[in-house]
Amino acid sequence: MRSLILGSILVFSTAQASAVQDFRSDFRSQAIGSIEVGQISFSESMRAKADILGRSELARLSSYLREDLERALMQSSWLGISADETHLNVVILDATPNRPTMNQVNQSGGTHNREAVTGGASLSATLVRGGEEIANFTYSWQNDALDQNASYGIWTDARTTFDRFANSIADGLGTAPMPIS
Numbered sequence: 001m002r003s004l005i006l007g008s009i010l011v012f013s014t015a016q017a018s019a020v021q022d023f024r025s026d027f028r029s030q031a032i033g034s035i036e037v038g039q040i041s042f043s044e045s046m047r048a049k050a051d052i053l054g055r056s057e058l059a060r061l062s063s064y065l066r067e068d069l070e071r072a073l074m075q076s077s078w079l080g081i082s083a084d085e086t087h088l089n090v091v092i093l094d095a096t097p098n099r100p101t102m103n104q105v106n107q108s109g110g111t112h113n114r115e116a117v118t119g120g121a122s123l124s125a126t127l128v129r130g131g132e133e134i135a136n137f138t139y140s141w142q143n144d145a146l147d148q149n150a151s152y153g154i155w156t157d158a159r160t161t162f163d164r165f166a167n168s169i170a171d172g173l174g175t176a177p178m179p180i181s
Contacts, residue, residue, distance in 0.1 A: 054103030
């Protein structure tokens with residue numbers, strides 16, 4: 001059994017924006033074989049936001065996250081389906097859009113989709129093999145600099161969070177084991 005605990009990652013700064021990101025990983029066992037992206041679900045508070053954001057936005061977020069996870073796991077040679085099923089199940093705990101969603105624009109006469117706010121997301125994931133949890137991950141990133149960037153889409157900061165989360169998981173898993181032939 002290998003134990004690896006990654007603590008908080010430092011404050012991330014760029015010339016345009018500064019933000020705090022936090023990635024935590026707790027391995028209780030080493031994953032063997034390939035990893036399949038399993039269920040992507042939403043916390044109770046995110047499901048409660050569905051009526052405000054629009055139900056289609058939750059499906060969109062789930063799709064964005066799955067794409068990022070599959071890309072990162074594929075690039076690190078972990079993605080696949082094997083006889084020894086290992087699944088990565090993720091919960092989107094919270095997500096904040098940079099701009100109002102279409103549902104929000106439709107519900108509020110004064111809201112305009114050009115109004116921007118800082119966005120981000122919080123996520124947790126569990127790596128499961130044979131019904132046993134072998135690793136837990138948490139990640140949170142919130143952009144704290146509102147630069148009113150005209151190119152920001154509705155979910156720009158949430159998508160940045162998803163990408164960093166996926167890459168942090170892939171990096172935290174280490175080198176994928178070579179397949180047995």
